[in-house]
Amino acid sequence: MSEDVARSGPPRTAQHDTTGVEARTAPAAASSTEAGIGDRTAVVDVGTWTRPEVAEPAVSSGVGIDPFADVSQAERDPQWFKRAVFYEVLVRSFNDSNGDGQGDLPGLTAKLDYLAWLGVDCLWLPPFYTSPMRDGGYDVSSHTAIQPEFGTLSDFIEFVDEAHRRGMRVIIDFVVNHTSDQHPWFQASREDPEGPYGDFYVWRDDDKGYSDARVIFVDTETSNWTYDPVRRQYYWHRFFSHQPDLNYENLHVQESVLEALRFWLDLGIDGFRLDAVPYLFEEEGTDCENLPATHEFLKRVRAEVDRLYPDRVLLAEANQWPGDVVDYFGDPVEGDECHMAFHFPVMPRIFMAVRRESRYPISEIMAQTPEIPANCQWGIFLRNHDELTLEMVSDEERDYMWGEYAKDPRMKANIGIRRRLAPLLENDRNQLELFTALLLSLPGSPVLYYGDEIGMGDNIWLGDRDGVRTPMHWTPDRNAGFSTCDPGRLFLPVIMDPVYGYQALNVEAELRNSTSFLHWTRRMVEVRKQNPAFGLGTFTDLGGSNPSVLAYVREFGDDLVLCVNNLSRFAQPVELDLRKWEGIEPVELLGGVRFPRIGELAYLLTIAGHGFYWFRLPRESNTP
Numbered sequence: 001m002s003e004d005v006a007r008s009g010p011p012r013t014a015q016h017d018t019t020g021v022e023a024r025t026a027p028a029a030a031s032s033t034e035a036g037i038g039d040r041t042a043v044v045d046v047g048t049w050t051r052p053e054v055a056e057p058a059v060s061s062g063v064g065i066d067p068f069a070d071v072s073q074a075e076r077d078p079q080w081f082k083r084a085v086f087y088e089v090l091v092r093s094f095n096d097s098n099g100d101g102q103g104d105l106p107g108l109t110a111k112l113d114y115l116a117w118l119g120v121d122c123l124w125l126p127p128f129y130t131s132p133m134r135d136g137g138y139d140v141s142s143h144t145a146i147q148p149e150f151g152t153l154s155d156f157i158e159f160v161d162e163a164h165r166r167g168m169r170v171i172i173d174f175v176v177n178h179t180s181d182q183h184p185w186f187q188a189s190r191e192d193p194e195g196p197y198g199d200f201y202v203w204r205d206d207d208k209g210y211s212d213a214r215v216i217f218v219d220t221e222t223s224n225w226t227y228d229p230v231r232r233q234y235y236w237h238r239f240f241s242h243q244p245d246l247n248y249e250n251l252h253v254q255e256s257v258l259e260a261l262r263f264w265l266d267l268g269i270d271g272f273r274l275d276a277v278p279y280l281f282e283e284e285g286t287d288c289e290n291l292p293a294t295h296e297f298l299k300r301v302r303a304e305v306d307r308l309y310p311d312r313v314l315l316a317e318a319n320q321w322p323g324d325v326v327d328y329f330g331d332p333v334e335g336d337e338c339h340m341a342f343h344f345p346v347m348p349r350i351f352m353a354v355r356r357e358s359r360y361p362i363s364e365i366m367a368q369t370p371e372i373p374a375n376c377q378w379g380i381f382l383r384n385h386d387e388l389t390l391e392m393v394s395d396e397e398r399d400y401m402w403g404e405y406a407k408d409p410r411m412k413a414n415i416g417i418r419r420r421l422a423p424l425l426e427n428d429r430n431q432l433e434l435f436t437a438l439l440l441s442l443p444g445s446p447v448l449y450y451g452d453e454i455g456m457g458d459n460i461w462l463g464d465r466d467g468v469r470t471p472m473h474w475t476p477d478r479n480a481g482f483s484t485c486d487p488g489r490l491f492l493p494v495i496m497d498p499v500y501g502y503q504a505l506n507v508e509a510e511l512r513n514s515t516s517f518l519h520w521t522r523r524m525v526e527v528r529k530q531n532p533a534f535g536l537g538t539f540t541d542l543g544g545s546n547p548s549v550l551a552y553v554r555e556f557g558d559d560l561v562l563c564v565n566n567l568s569r570f571a572q573p574v575e576l577d578l579r580k581w582e583g584i585e586p587v588e589l590l591g592g593v594r595f596p597r598i599g600e601l602a603y604l605l606t607i608a609g610h611g612f613y614w615f616r617l618p619r620e621s622n623t624p
């Protein structure tokens with residue numbers, strides 16, 4: 001581990017015992033009023049409500065164990081997330097340690113050396129909670145228990161400790177908006193309307209309310225209301241009908257969610273991706289998104305995190321325009337809601353810009369992206385576990401994207417495209433590199449998706465979004481080295497087609513080949529980390545003479561990086577106005593080659609088709 005990583009990363013040795021869960025779980029809270037045991041005081045008066053017994057695992061009292069306790073104040077880096085390269089990894093899909101056909105936490109722990117080698121700073125784990133698994137685990141049936149096939153709480157603690165020991169952080173998904181209909185809260189709610197959980201969900205006698213709210217999963221749902229034959233009422237849901245929305249008007253819901261958040265924070269995780277945050281509250285006559293009450297609740301969550309858990313991060317999932325998403329950072333100066341939010345609209349525009357060979361889709365969305373508070377950061381990505389969403393484009397642009405990237409109707413899902421990066425780019429190495437270079441250099445912290453670093457393929461014959469969630473390819477052996485089980489037992493088949501089949505496309509093969517996409521990606525991550533401007537710097541679009549070339553400068557103090565991207569498949573010349581940096585000799589970052597000194601005339605570059613340059617503009621070279 002480099003010294004830099006050691007300094008800015010989490011502590012390498014946990015100060016607590018890792019042999020058992022007991023080390024970190026205090027006795028279960030008896031009631032929500034006790035959720036603030038010790039130095040905690042409940043911010044909202046929840047009256048005398050006592051948490052009734054429902055069959056769910058005990059949660060901790062929230063007696064915090066600070067994983068940073070052995071790190072001196074000076075070594076703490078509250079803004080680590082602005083520099084970090086994130087990696088989304090599905091526990092179920094990464095590595096199976098016990099041969100039951102499903103990836104698990106011990107399996108993931110066993111692969112941490114690989115992830116550390118790749119250079120990622122923070123792992124993001126989508127839900128691994130108990131779940132009927134009808135929505136990839138986003139249908140949680142407990143917010144604090146782990147799906148047995150994925151491991152135990154001890155396995156999770158060991159995983160977090162081992163990640164920390166390697167200088168990597170861990171954030172986990174937390175599904176704030178809804179639960180599975182199998183959650184004990186919902187079961188209690190439907191069976192006993194007058195009981196303590198009766199009001200935990202949004203119930204109505206008819207399905208007429210909130211009619212201005214759109215349906216999100218248009219492939220499967222026709223309404224946001226579903227009739228429950230047990231309670232004989234309709235319940236509200238923004239996603240699948242088996243995922244009832246929690247009723248945030250009920251303060252006990254808020255308390256229960258905060259309690260579950262503390263449970264994980266107490267185990268030493270570094271933060272949360274907060275799933276589907278815009279939909280927490282509903283209000284008649286609105287589209288039920290981004291309501292003031294939703295922001296108020298998120299401010300409560302943030303205040304609790306700031307008060308008790310230093311250096312943790314909240315990452316908002318709000319698939320909206322940047323002008324709306326900035327509200328999830330909270331106060332424009334202080335940033336008192338989420339530390340991070342995904343920048344959804346830039347992603348499809350990268351795909352559009354390259355296919356149209358025009359920088360404007362990217363330039364325009366960047367120009368529309370407001371300033372964000374200094375202590376906040378965008379999260380940017382090319383692909384993730386969902387379909388490539390096309391909600392944030394016009395109808396015409398969506399048709400264009402479907403026409404270009406989803407030629408087979410099976411590639412479509414909801415309002416998007418269910419394919420992985422390499423197949424989207426027709427396995428073209430130049431485009432894979434260009435897209436990755438854009439991801440690693442545009443403003444925001446990049447989030448890689450597991451398998452994309454080796455150019456994994458997808459399987460459009462699988463249902464829903466499973467085609468982009470298949471087992472990781474480790475070796476050319478049985479089940480791609482993911483599992484020793486009978487191939488038929490795998491939770492999803494490995495990719496076996498002639499182009500992306502695991503026999504040739506796997507980590508082992510790419511490790512052995514020094515020109516592989518895996519080695520190239522690792523090198524790019526390394527170079528990015530050597531230049532703080534990528535994570536922390538300002539962004540200035542330079543325009544330029546050629547609309548196929550996107551050029552911008554990232555600047556942080558003395559660190560000045562010029563990025564020039566040729567979005568066209570053909571070689572292109574470009575003249576850039578770099579007079580501001582006259583006298584400087586650009587240094588190409590991958591090879592260290594010095595380019596001609598910037599003069600008072602336009603700076604001429606020629607770039608190969610789908611090529612890119614990253615230059616450092618060293619101020620010290622600005623001397624005659």
Ligand code: NOJ
Pocket residue numbers: 135136138139239240243275276385386
């Ligand atoms: C957002 C998640 O990314 C997606 O996978 C899930 O289906 C929805 N939330 C609903 O839970």
Ligand code: CA
Pocket residue numbers: 096097098099100101102103104149
């Ligand atoms: Ca397993």
